[in-house]
Amino acid sequence: MDxxxxxxxxxxxxDTGSGEPLVFVRGLLVNNRLWEPxxxxxxxxxxxxxxxxxxxCHKRPMNAxxxxxxxxxxxxxxxxxxxxxxxxxTIVGNDSGGAVSQLLATAHPxxxxxxxxxxCGLKRDFPPKLxxxxxxxxxxxxxxxxxxxxxxxxxxxxxxxx
Numbered sequence: 466m467d468x469x470x471x472x473x474x475x476x477x478x479x480d481t482g483s484g485e486p487l488v489f490v491r492g493l494l495v496n497n498r499l500w501e502p503x504x505x506x507x508x509x510x511x512x513x514x515x516x517x518x519x520x521x522c523h524k525r526p527m528n529a530x531x532x533x534x535x536x537x538x539x540x541x542x543x544x545x546x547x548x549x550x551x552x553x554x555t556i557v558g559n560d561s562g563g564a565v566s567q568l569l570a571t572a573h574p575x576x577x578x579x580x581x582x583x584x585c586g587l588k589r590d591f592p593p594k595l596x597x598x599x600x601x602x603x604x605x606x607x608x609x610x611x612x613x614x615x616x617x618x619x620x621x622x623x624x625x626x627x
Contacts, residue, residue, distance in 0.1 A: 490566050
């Protein structure tokens with residue numbers, strides 16, 4: 466696992482293979498291991514890049530002033546491409562990462578060689594309905610912290626929703 470230093474903070478990133486770059490953008494609350502089976506099959510022909518974006522399940526905190534809105538994460542993707550020395554890449558978005566990928570492609574089309582969307586959310590579905598309770602939780606002081614702290618319990622971390 467490589468570290469990539471960005472203006473928003475340091476992220477972990479799996480970078481394997483060589484050739485044309487494919488950047489895999491995962492959804493909320495999963496890490497970049499989601500893409501391991503896909504990267505294993507493609508890394509012979511492509512450079513497979515799977516960053517742990519700050520969408521939950523990332524291990525490193527971002528800088529306090531980092532913009533972590535959906536548009537901010539799309540900007541972070543541009544900074545990631547810059548840090549990796551990539552002018553353009555094929556972006557592969559899944560779940561909520563598909564929504565971020567669409568924002569990236571809209572705001573910075575010059576950076577996206579191709580866009581592949583697999584079972585992903587759209588702006589009208591972002592965040593996914595499964596996480597609709599975040600809208601309520603975010604309005605209750607301390608509730609997000611309590612929710613985050615609950616992930617310290619191993620049985621909850623292993624639950625399907627985790």
